[in-house]
Amino acid sequence: MPNYLPEPFRIKVVEPIHMITLEERRRILEKAGYNVFNIPSDKIYIDLLTDSGTGAMSDRQWAGLNLGDESYAHCRNWFHFEKAIRELTGLKYIIPTHQGRAAENLLFSTVAKDGMIIPNNNHFDTTRANIIANGGVPLDLVIDEGKDPSLEYPFKGNVNITKLENVIKEYGKENIPVMMLTITNNSGGGQPVSIKNIKDVKEVVSRYGIPLFFDACRFAENAYFIKIREEGHGNTSVKEIVKEMFSYADGCTMSAKKDGLANIGGFIALNNDSLAERIKERLILIEGFLTYGGMAGRDLEAVARGLEEVMDEDYLAYRISQVKFLGDLLEEAGVPILKPTGGHAVYIDARKFMEHIPQSQFPGQSLVVSIYLQAGIRTVEIGSLMFAHKDPRSGEIVYPDLDLVRLALPRRVYTSAHLRYVADSIIKSYNNRKNLRGMKIVEHGESNLRHFIARLYFVD
Ligand code: F0G
Secondary structure (H helix, E strand, C coil), X not given: CCCCCCCCCCCCCCCCCCCCCHHHHHHHHHHCCCCHHHCCHHHCCEECCCCCCCCCCCHHHHHHHCCCCCCCCCCHHHHHHHHHHHHHHCCCEEEEECCHHHHHHHHHHHHCCCCCEEXXXXXXXXXXXXXXXXXXXXXXXXXXXXXXXCCCCCCCCCECHHHHHHHHHHHCHHHCCCEEEECCECCCCCECCCHHHHHHHHHHHHHCCCCEEEECCCHHHHHHHHHHHCCCCCCCCHHHHHHHHHHCCCEEEEECCCCCCCCCCEEEEEXXXXXXXXXXXHHHHHCCCCCCCCCCHHHHHHHHHHHHHCCCHHHHHHHHHHHHHHHHHHHHCCCCXXXXXXXXXXXXXXXXXXXXXXXXXXXXXXXXXXXXXXHCEECEEECHHHHCEECCCCCCEECXXXXXXXXXXXXXXXXXXXXXXXXXXXXXXXXXXXHCCCEEEEECCCCCCHHHHCEEEECC
């Protein structure tokens, strides 16, 4: 039996969940076009679609909601929000947004011009889409170790420094307005980036005058991995590690729906005066005034309190061990998962799980559908459905390195008994894997964000 840490909280409020019948699940899948984004949440028993905005807030956060000051400008909660983020990041300008992708939109619509290159370890889907929508070109430069799901390596989110330097030389620093670094690297398996790699990236880009921005959604989970995996950091507090991480950043975008422990919210923070001015102007145009950016006063308060709570090391130890617990249960039964387990999710290697289904037939999506049908559990594909795209030059379809199914764990929501049920159900699907069939897209295949809206069916 894998090790686990008991939850460092008691449950004060509960939300009932129910299982519906197999027949009903079959009917619902058909109606949803075999896309789990289309399934009503009350038809789901355990929802592992995302860890974004789905967490349970603490009593302290709920108390904070009652202190919401809904004045239009410069409300009380804004000052708390700004202070919490400034203390965390040390950055000069704090610009609130209603969630992470709004921060991305503001950044890339301000800095990206036609054909400009934006490198990252791996871009998340909304980041990639926001860059493309603004005429830019997203580039993924994660290390090769990060592309091998079965390889145990402590920092699979690291950037390949040689590749980064070559990209800058090839395209020219004037064509690279910003370097992004996603911590932890969601599309690559929730894998952390080491302090050493952050430092090395900063050293390279600053030599060319390119600013370094974190996609900081899961900064606290990243910092905890540095504490337990990177030599020389075992005795440093997470708070100190976070401080050091951000000391190398010129800015960040953040979805507070993850390590902000809130249900909504986000921000951009940065040092550059003229860039901040331009972003603020756009903020007023599309999100809201400078001190609320699309959030209510009470949401600002929940985020401020969440950012303070998330660095609690008892919480982080439990969080990381909960993900590992689920991963260990699956691995012991032979289910191929991405190793080591990451910060917010267990990722199943769908191509290995179903070697008989080619990438062109979306093995990950077939598994997602099967897991819902068999057990009422909603998961998400992070693979060919999400990322395969036509190369604009050759016209050929480029497939992603990995076809994964993500079991994302909402923060502070499910207990280890829930996770045992999840593991048992997936192990059943694994033992039945030969019967799973490939899939094809029947509607909305051309969209850059097709995984949200596509309708699918089984191949003959
Ligand atoms: N960057 C990363 C690394 C993310 O994981 C997400 C969201 C975003 C940006 C965008 O933030 O949702 O607040 O607009 N990830 C969620 C997920 C949706 O399921 O992984 P958002």
